[in-house]
Amino acid sequence: MNLSHRxxxxxxxxxxxxxxxxxxARQLTPYIDTILLKNTELKILILNLGSAIQMDSVGIxxxxxxxxxxxxxxxxxALCQLHDEMIDFLKFIRIDSMIPIYDTEEDVIxxxxxEVS
Amino acid sequence: MTDITAAGENNQIPVLNKFEKQKTFSDLSNVKDDFRAVILEQYKHITQKVVNHQPSLEILQLSDNSKEMLSSWLEKNKISLLDNKLICFDILRQILSFNEKTQNLVILEFEKIKRKEIEKKEQKRFVEIIKLTKQADPRIRPVILNACLEFLTRIYKKLYNRSLQTSSSDQGGSYEALHNLVVQKLSTDLKTEEINTFETIYRNVFRLPLIVRYGILEFMYSKYTMEYSNAGNPGSPYTSNENRQHEYLRGAIDEQLSVKQQLERKKQLQADKLKKIQEKLRPKAANDPYLDLKREIQKLKIIPYVEMMIKNNSLLKKIVSYACDIHQEHYHTLLQALDTLLTNNQKVVNLSMEEQNCIKSIYKRDGSSPKTDFSQFIDLLNKVGKERPELFRGFLKNQIQIDRNLIKMGVCQVPYNDEEGNEYFAFKKVERV
Known part of the structure; x- marks a missing residue:
């Protein structure tokens, strides 16, 4: 698994x-911690799973x-660009009611x- | 009947002992009432038979002197042999009160005359008894047979002060003939032990004096022909003696049934106890929050060697051990393979990076102790992968399948840190995270 951010x-x-x-999947936690440390003004964090090929219960x-x-x-x-299967999983366990899911990064932003304005 | 008993109790029939192999009647009078009554009853039957067939003093083939003595006694008492059959008992008793030599003669003659007739009756009775035994309820059959055997043993103990012997050397030709007849009749429908009991009974019956052994047969026969439940009840059509015999039989049967019932009761209590323990051990479905999860996992096929890696995650441990119960075969195969590999100390690392990462994730995720030598652990897994690739691939595949099913049930694995900062994963319902 590779992680990158913009x-x-x-x-x-x-x-x-x-x-x-x-x-x-565990690599994500320290990766986000580092981003937060370096970017204290952040208001939004989007997880783009468009290139993720698999997700398990640990990922969730x-x-x-x-x-x-x-x-x-x-x-x-927020989450974006999920595969249909992943969306089904997340909807099934009703995560979509907690974490918003969008089609594209632009939609999220x-x-x-x-909402902020 | 009343006369006979009274006579016995007053020691007025000492000659009866002559029927019983020279033993004195005083000995017989010391015998318990029920036993004595049976003997006397049979004595009565025999005397009646004598009278019925040849109501004359000639049948006894007494010496002239004896005949004279008997005739004078009859005249003195104005008794005719034809008048009353029961009187014959007194006549016979009187005869047998002669001196010992005369008594013996009388007995010998009597037995000589009547032997054939009695043996015929015995034969008939035996056959009838066998037939009835076959028809009897198999549960009661051994009880009755044992009651007969016990009765016979009591007679032996009283008469000869010894227990039953299973072999005898003084059995005559008639015994052999009867034996063959009985064995033939017994060869079907009866159990081996029942046949053996029968053999023991009549082998020993034949060792008794003629007059007594017929009584034994009658006793046995009565066990089947008399209505057990009616015996001894008011209005019962049977004589008091027959009722006495039934009481004895009832006692024997009740005793045996009581033992049987006690055993059954004990068994039942043990079964109930076991059931209670099992119910206690069985997890209560209503209180088990992971029941659905367990059911789901129950449907899956997993190779549960994950258990070996689980240290701190109690839920996962539960789940895996639950799965282990379902797939014991796989579990043992895998453990065996691990054991073999460890013993041989083979070091084979032949897994792809992807597989190694998967194992690594399992190792970490399942919270294995950080103190464990990970390289040794991964070596071990690699060995298994090499030795049993089909199991290993199956394991990895099933890991994914299990996980998907967990997600479907709304369960995910959430990281947490212990006091020492070690990170573990716990299964949690999403809404509780």
Whole structure:
């Protein structure tokens, strides 16, 4: 699994590539911690799973953990570009009611900006 | 009947002992009532038979002197042999009160005359008894047979002060003939032990004096022909003696049934106890929050050597051990393979990076102790992968399948840190995260 990120104003887009599962998925937590340390003005963090080929219960757990950490710091968290199967999974367990899911990064940014304004 | 009993109790029939192999009647009078009554009853039957067939003093083939003595006694008492059959008992008793030599003669003659007739009756009775035994309820059959055997043993103990012997050397030709007849009749429908009991009974019956052994047969026969439940009840059509015999039989049967019932009761209590323990050990479905999860996992096929890696995650441990119960075969095969590999100390690392990462994730995720030598652990897994690739691939595949099913059930694995800062994963319902 490879992780990369981009900063767009007050938003950060983290891209996940490969298997977002098990041991690999755990890398996300310290990665986000580092971003937060370096970017104290962040208002939005978007997890782009467009290049993720697999996700397991650990991946979901890591996502939820990240959501809680970000919420404590009043940073909005969202997901985008998920495969249909992943969306089904997340909807099935009703995560979509906690973490918003969008089709594209632009959709996320646009929506979240609307909410802020 | 009343006369006979009274006579016995007053020691007025000492000659009866002559029927019983020279033993004195005083000995017989010391015998318990129920036993004595049976003997006397049979004595009565025999005397009646004598009278029925040849109501004359000639049948006894007494010496002239004896005949004279008997005739004078009859005249003195104005008794005719034809008048009353029961009187014959007194006549016979009187005869047998002669001196010992005369008594013996009388007995010998009597037995000589009547032997054939009695043996015929015995034969008939035996066959009838066998037939009835076959018809009897198999549960009661051994009880009755044992009651007969016990009765016979009591007679032996009283008469000869010894227990039953299973072999005898003084059995005559008639015994052999009867034996063959009985064995033939017994060869079907009866159990081996029942046949053996029968053999023991009549082998020993034949060692008794003629007059007694017929009584034994009658006793046995009565066990089947008399209505057990009616015996001894008011209005019962049977004589008091027959009722006595039934009481004895009832006692024997009740005793055996009581033992049987006690055993059954004991068994039942043990079964109930076991059931209670099992119910206690069985997890209560209503209170088990992971029941659905367990059910889901139950449907899956997993190779549960994950258990070996689990240290701190109690839920996962539960789940895996639950799965282990379902797939014991796989579990043992894998453990065996691990054991073999460890013993041989083989070092084979032949897994792809992807597989190694998967194992690594499992190792970490399942919270294995950080103190464990990880390189040794991964070596071990690699060995298994090499030695049993089909199991290993299956394991990895099933890991993914299990995980998907966990997600479907709304369960995910959430990281947490212990006091020492070690990170573990716990299964949690999403809404509780």
């Amino acid at each position: 900063i767009l104003n007050e938003a950060c887009i983290v891209e996940v590539e490969g298997e977002f599962i098990g041991y690999k 757990g890591i996502m939820l953990k990240s959501y809680k950490v970000l919420q404590e710091q009043q940073i909005q968290f 646009k929506k979240l900006k609307e």
